[in-house]
Amino acid sequence: MMIASPVLIVGAASDIGRAIAAEYAKAGASLILAARNVSRLEPDVKDLFYRYKADAQLMELDILDEGQREALLGKLTEVPGTVISVAGVLGDEVAAWSSVAAANHIMQVNYVAPSLLLGALANLMAERPGACIIGISSVAGDRGRKKNYTYGSAKAGFTAFLSGLRNRFGSSGLHVLTVKPGFVATRMTEGMALPPFLTASPQQVASSIISAHRKKKDVLYVLGVWRGIMFIIRAIPERMFKSMDI
Amino acid sequence: MMLSGWGRYPVLSCTARKVRGEADVIKLMASTTSLIARGAGRAYGDAALNSQMTLLMEGSDRILFFDEETGRLTCEAGVLLADILNVFVPQGWFPPVTPGTQYVTVGGMIASDVHGKNHHGAGSFGEYVESLDLAVSDGRTLRCADDENTDLFNATIGGMGLTGVILRATFRMLRIETDLIVQETIRANNLREAFDVLESSLSATYSVAWIDSLAQGDKLGRSVVFTGEHLAAAELPKDRASVPFSAKLPNGRKVPFDFPGMTLNKFSVSAFNALYVGSRRFGRSLINFQPYFYPLDSIAEWNRIYGRAGFVQYQVAFPRESSFEGISAILRTASDYGLGSFLSVLKLCGRQRNSPLSFPREGYTLTLDYPIRARTFSMLLELDRIVDDHEGRIYLAKDARMGARMLERGYPRIAEFAAVRQRFDPDRKMRSLLSDRLGI
DSSP: OOOOSOEEEETTTSHHHHHHHHHHHHTTOOEEEEETTGGGGHHHHHHHHHHHOOOEEEEEOOTTOHHHHHHHHHHOSSOOSEEEEOOOOOOOHHHHHHOHHHHHHHHIIIIIHHHHHHHHHHHHHTTSTTOEEEEEOOGGGGSOOTTTHHHHHHHHHHHHHHHHHHHHTTTTTOEEEEEEOOEEOSGGGTTSOOOGGGEEOHHHHHHHHHHHHHTTOSEEESSHHHHHHHHHHHHSOHHHHTTOOO | OEEEOTTOOSEEEOOEEEOOSHHHHHHHHHTOSOBEEESSSOSSSSTTOOSSOEEEGGGOOOEEEEOTTTOEEEEETTOBHHHHHHHHGGGTEEOSSOOSOSOOBHHHHHHTTOOOTTHHHHOOGGGGEEEEEEEOTTSOEEEEETTBSHHHHHHHTTSTTOSOEEEEEEEEOEEOSOSEEEEEEEEESSHHHHHHHHHHTTTSSEEEEEEOTTOOGGGTTOEEEEEEEEOOGGGOOGGGTTOSSOOOOOOOEEOOSOOOTTSSOHHHHHHHHHHHHHSOOOEEEEEEHHHHHOGGGGEETGGGGGOTTOEEEEEEEOOHHHHHHHHHHHHHHHHHHTOOOSOOEEEEEOOOOSOTTOOOOSEEEEEEEEEOOHHHHHHHHHHHHHHHHTTOEEOTTTOSSOOHHHHHHHOTTHHHHHHHHHHHOTTOOBOOHHHHHHTO
């Protein structure tokens, strides 16, 4: 299946964002890279050109800023064929228990802001044939756990939003893909002891996303093992789950 | 994180940080009193290990500029040579110098001033570096070139990362018309014949010999010499006439687990060598550049065949006058020890570059590798004496165990290097397990 260009990547400066940009550039797509302090991505624009002959443009976006979200929509000279939201932050769970600001930040970055942006973009893209919206959510959204439920609940909200969007456009053809990467070795997780067999590389995430995009999948677990793990975790009765330490 | 070089000896617990670009390097440099940059981890020994801070440069890998007229390429230091080949060979460009693996970074190639099968004519990689940007320990980024910060430029080429962190470099690529190599395979029955063949092949672009390290007596040094030329488009065979560059990418087979340490014993190495030296097809053949330049890259993680204990690679370079005697003595001693080297390579090198720590010099270089055993180290000490007696030197990018005295004897310009370091890194922030071991 052809990838519809341009491909707008929100959160393009992250490790996963960079890997996705390379993967789509390799597939021949033109790119719009959106991030904070986006000028730091100028070397990436050159790299995408010299490696893949890909055309990439930069757009400034602090996803938490409503004005900037609107400005981004205004700056688009054509309706994106594909939008990929990589925006997200793990945050400090324990800090979020006692700080409203910390909890609010995690919820805004992982749920409110990307949902509002993707919702607005979906309205623009609904009529465009072959259009696709891809949201990077998380396995943490599959069930709330004490270790990361602020992050997890925001991702759960994002997952539900994407699911609803998919349902809304289910008959008209706008493809919506929810991605649940599991652990990924990135700047966000650097220094954490992650079990290798549960941990994907950003490149793995990117290549499985483009292949799920082509196959018009609805939900992608980057490493299949996570589908099984989350199935089991969801199946544990709440009565037992509440006293478990996982 | 436990880190080692490609030889998997020694292993050191290091605080390692991934670097995505210049800003990360500057920040991390300011946050520590001791660090070293690490590229693809292909130096064999302890050159890219620092327990306090090892910068992982592979994420700083953007290609920033390429001029299709001149072949001038600018990229970040973490770009892999393999990526350069994948992007530019199909466009008709080839690196001016390539080591025996493509899984090295540009920064690593500069820091080790790597050489290849064309050293006798082309010199080392440093000869083609037009400029580089170096983050030095006081937080500045300095442009270094032949006519700008010249001392620092020359010290950085071959400087094992000890002058600063290489951020970006500009170098020239060479035009090629096809991705094929015309290979000539020549048998040499002993070391003298191998030398003769290499001497008479000086007009060939590429030349190298593989030696049977266990052959003894009048067969000592028997070899197979491979010369090579880039195939011109006009000479393409019929079935490839319109396809100067095939789209095939390297497809690595992996060594899936560590071989038991016993696998590569005297008999199996000897068998390998006999097979290789005894049953080759000789004469002219046409092969893709991948198997010609990177025969071992097709077996990903071939370093695991030596088992968990790892191995050391021993590469030495002699002046031309003492090469034959020095190499004969090394081969005899190694053969007496009965420790076979999996791969033993002989190469005639050309003129030395004007860099104080650059390894290749006019004369012959010999490469041997040995699994870590109790006897290995005592044998290598004996080989050190032979190297020293014949005014040879040991390649720092391969070394994991020599002493400071061997360094001083082999690299007479070490004081010049130390002076440059003193100027740009008076507090010795840039250091590695190698530099600590050698007192650099």
